[in-house]
Amino acid sequence: MNMKLADPAKSKPEPNSLEEWLDVLCNEEMPIFSNTAISVHNILSDEKKGATDLASVILQDPNLTVKLLKISNSQSYNPLRHKMVTVSRAVIVIGFEIIRKLTLACSFFESILSETNKQQVNEEIARAILAAVHAKSIAIAAKDSSPEEVFIAALLKHLGSICFWSFCSEQGAHIQLIINRGNYSREDAERQVLGFELAELSACLSDAWQLGGLIEESIKLKANTPITNPRLVFIQLGYDIIEALKEGEDSKKYEDCISKVRQLTKQSRLVITENIKNNANVAYDIARQLGAVDAAILIQNSLDKLDDSDESLVVFDKKQLQFSILQDIASIISGRPDVNLLLETVLEGIHRSIGMDRTIFCVLAPDKRSLREKMSFGWCKGPLGYKVIFNISDSPMNLFFHVLSGIDAFWAKPSVNTALYTLMDINVVGKNECFMMPVFFKNTQIGLIYADRGIHKQSLTEEDFNTFKYFTQQANIGLTVFRMQLKL
Known part of the structure; x- marks a missing residue:
């Protein structure tokens, strides 16, 4: 991948430490999301606050409102096709907890996608959405009590990486150069250039934005650590399936994933493989609804579905x-x-x-x-x-x-x-x-x-x-x- 280095004379210096990156993302690049995340946390922790307070947070941002209502009207969340044109109605029909979690996801991508899209960040976003859809699909089949929570936790698991690639310049180009030479893993390249891994940035952002719950557990789960929470297994499997598909459906890694899903869900191999294929279409639609059109193209690798005539979209007139x-x-x-x-x-x-x-x-x-x-x-x-x-x-x-x-x-x-x-x-x-x-x-x-x-x-x-x-x-x-x- 060819990347043009930024001209130091025309751009401000990039942050040089984990603390500096955290400060820049929270206070300069993504202050709107920071405020939204903290407001949502405050609503959750205050027994006196409820649906009206959440709607007020959402309605402060018209773009966030539209994206949230698009997703609320989609087949995934509204299978009976009851058209919802107000946030208040969406909270009643879909539920406070689900809308709260979707608010975090929509607000996050609203902050990210306001910047100039880059190949690497679109790849990160496509990966996150696909993994989240796979994880939710497994959670549903395993009769999890809240598949939506699994979906959001998987979606935001690598938020530090998505944020970094959205706003980086020379440091990102340097990391890509090291990885392309084949001498280092992604984590090693991150440590050499940044002095920390992007997983650490994810954990720090989770603390700063008070995301808590399963999102925080997922973010702070370290590689090669035994997983005792089955819901974290769903999330990890979501990402494992993506990596396995890169090696092919006849690979050992793919068969290992199928075997793990069968153990969790008791589904047949045929049903599991069909679900995995169908999940790409679901992920494509969600990427579009979040406004991540380039990521949607990467997911589906075609433009034939880019038709804005979908009846589930919210009316604008x-x-x-x-x-x-x-x-x-x-x-x-x-x-x-x-x-x-x-x-x-x-x-x-x-x-x-x-x-x-x-x-x-x-x-x-x-x-x-x-x-x-x-x-x-x-x-x-x-x-x-x-x-x-x-x-x-x-x-x-x-x-x-x-x-x-x-x-x-x-x-x-x-x-x-x-x-x-x-x-x-x-x-x-x-x-x-x-x-x-x-x-x-x-x-x-x-x-x-x-x-x-x-x-x-x-x-x-x-x-x-x-x-x-x-x-x-x-x-x-x-x-x-x-x-x-x-x-x-």
């Missing part, structure tokens, strides 16, 4: 997305009363289908002097995760008092409603155009929904306002229906 989410809302209203799911879906509909930066539902405090966050999307609240609080002031009258004085939606504009933007409001939300509307239960105001584009500062339109009003009206209609059902 704004009108169609609005219609689909409104159908979800109608289904919620006509079903068993679930106030949280109704409000989550309404908020997500506003946030995604209109294209808002920040969307929030706040409830009135008992003293009616403030509004306190109940659920929100897109709000950057820092590491402490504080709750947003809007103060209600009648002297001077502010935005929130004005809205709660009526029953209609309000489109606030700094150029027109200057007096309503008090200093206290500006400190919390800035001085941006925004949409607001009261929310009612039993004909009594219980809070309001607020939305703006205060991050990207894009203008709002009359069409946006009408759509906002319609979605918030659905929230009020739904709450009225629920109240009537509770009376029956």
Whole structure:
């Protein structure tokens, strides 16, 4: 493989130690994934946090949202083909734990694939996806309690290697040169050039990103170490099968893999070999859904399936997305009363289908002097995760008092409603155009929904306002229906 060395005059020096590589990846090259991984860990470790908090993390990144929904709508995760257009619905249908794990995987590849693709990193990604599919297939056949956990752990087992090859320059070229000469193994070449093995980088990244669980066990499993956890055996077999196929289906290594799978699953040789062949197609589809098109080509080695007409893909048209989410809302209203799911879906509909930066539902405090966050999307609240609080002031009258004085939606504009933007409001939300509307239960105001584009500062339109009003009206209609059902 020909690789052009970077011009030192045109690029910054590469990290020279394990610690430097760790710092650069976490804080410079992949800060978004670092934040996502830590946020997901915090949600898992806090009993008070759940599906809404996870959805909020996902919806902060539109690309991550789309990738996650593509996978959620795929045959692997949605065999009954119930189209899911909201993250809230995906969590309900597929389950919190699976969505949490898929969020990590999608966010990781989103960070990696934002860089210029290279041959070596695509080979690493293709290998990881194939191994993960093989491992999951074995786990399913062995009746494992959570094949999805096995899949994600196998997918991220060599994350240090994937990260390194995504962002390296001269060091990567030097390692390849040493390996191609045939004098060193990959691990020996890594130690000679870097002073450490990329497996060590994987372990350090796992600690920094608090991945934990089976992912951490898989990453920190050392070569030639006896494996006592059968789930780690599934993962190791996933990678062994890839290496065995390189030597051919008539090789001893391949037969050893087949024999191990038979012992674990009690399947026939014919079934196992058919599964291995079918797994390549599954891996191809997953690579596409993750946006790793070049890796998908390596997996399948053909372009004939690169057809974006797959019905499982999430709709992108704004009108169609609005219609689909409104159908979800109608289904919620006509079903068993679930106030949280109704409000989550309404908020997500506003946030995604209109294209808002920040969307929030706040409830009135008992003293009616403030509004306190109940659920929100897109709000950057820092590491402490504080709750947003809007103060209600009648002297001077502010935005929130004005809205709660009526029953209609309000489109606030700094150029027109200057007096309503008090200093206290500006400190919390800035001085941006925004949409607001009261929310009612039993004909009594219980809070309001607020939305703006205060991050990207894009203008709002009359069409946006009408759509906002319609979605918030659905929230009020739904709450009225629920109240009537509770009376029956």
